[in-house]
Amino acid sequence: MSAEPILEGVGVGKEFRGLRAVDAVSFSIPRGSICGLIGPNGAGKSTLFNLITGYYQPTYGSIHFMGERLEGLSTVEIARRGIGRAFQIAKPFASLSVRENVRIGALFGRDGPRDVERTVEEALSLMGLGMLAERAAGELTVGNLRKLEVARAVAARPLLLLADEPCAGLNPAETEEMLACLRRVRTAGTTVWLVEHDMRAVMSISERVFVIDAGEKIAEGTPAEIAADPRVIAAYLGADYVLTEHTRSQLAEQ
Ligand SMILES: Nc1ncnc2c1ncn2[C@@H]1O[C@H](COP(=O)(O)OP(=O)(O)O)[C@@H](O)[C@H]1O
Numbered sequence: 646m647s648a649e650p651i652l653e654g655v656g657v658g659k660e661f662r663g664l665r666a667v668d669a670v671s672f673s674i675p676r677g678s679i680c681g682l683i684g685p686n687g688a689g690k691s692t693l694f695n696l697i698t699g700y701y702q703p704t705y706g707s708i709h710f711m712g713e714r715l716e717g718l719s720t721v722e723i724a725r726r727g728i729g730r731a732f733q734i735a736k737p738f739a740s741l742s743v744r745e746n747v748r749i750g751a752l753f754g755r756d757g758p759r760d761v762e763r764t765v766e767e768a769l770s771l772m773g774l775g776m777l778a779e780r781a782a783g784e785l786t787v788g789n790l791r792k793l794e795v796a797r798a799v800a801a802r803p804l805l806l807l808a809d810e811p812c813a814g815l816n817p818a819e820t821e822e823m824l825a826c827l828r829r830v831r832t833a834g835t836t837v838w839l840v841e842h843d844m845r846a847v848m849s850i851s852e853r854v855f856v857i858d859a860g861e862k863i864a865e866g867t868p869a870e871i872a873a874d875p876r877v878i879a880a881y882l883g884a885d886y887v888l889t890e891h892t893r894s895q896l897a898e899q
């Protein structure tokens with residue numbers, strides 16, 4: 646991957662009353678890629694996404710999107726520039742249909758001409774929700790709720806989608822399906838950066854992986870490089886998603 650970066654952060658940090666939730670993290674996301682962000686619970690992954698999307702302002706550091714500085718901009722201004730966010734905890738309008746929920750996403754988002762109905766149908770189809778469009782969101786399975794959350798974000802026509810644990814709570818088949826959807830989203834022109842706990846999943850989809858632990862970036866590289874990195878293995882020791890020998894040897898073969 647040698648594409649120009651769509652998003653770049655330099656020394657980005659966030660302190661909450663003395664707690665360094667994100668500590669001088671730098672990153673560069675190549676345009677057109679799918680990248681991964683991993684790290685133990687509480688590592689600062691969601692906070693980093695909150696800094697990029699303007700929910701929080703960085704305590705220090707700079708973030709550039711398409712060459713423009715993001716600090717100081719509001720969440721709405723950042724969404725209008727083309728950064729979308731699928732939240733770790735989805736909160737759809739339970740009594741509205743899937744299509745109506747996605748339509749709400751399409752009403753906001755990136756600046757530019759838009760055809761709301763077409764955007765909604767495209768987002769539903771990319772996320773494999775076409776057949777469920779008339780269902781009430783409150784009736785969906787966990788897997789389909791996750792898809793709806795991503796579809797809502799995709800309907801805002803982002804150039805960069807930050808997906809926070811889109812596979813959380815999904816079984817292996819649903820996880821595979823979600824990854825296939827995210828690949829389609831990327832093929833349709835959106836760069837994707839996702840937080841994911843399942844090592845196999847993140848390694849199989851990402852061109853580049855960033856690892857943070859206790860707020861600090863401890864590694865960055867291709868999936869094979871990350872899998873072989875002693876600091877990464879140490880950070881994950883004792884966690885239930887520790888790399889198995891099997892996964893590691895599979896990655897080494899790639
Ligand atoms: N608004 C906040 N106020 C205080 N502490 C916070 C806030 N948001 C996150 N944190 C803390 O920052 C750290 C990183 O949290 P988070 O980014 O949610 O981790 P992750 O998404 O990697 O699990 C945690 O210690 C968390 O308690």
Ligand SMILES: [Mg+2]
Binds near residue numbers: 690692809
């Ligand atoms: Mg999180």
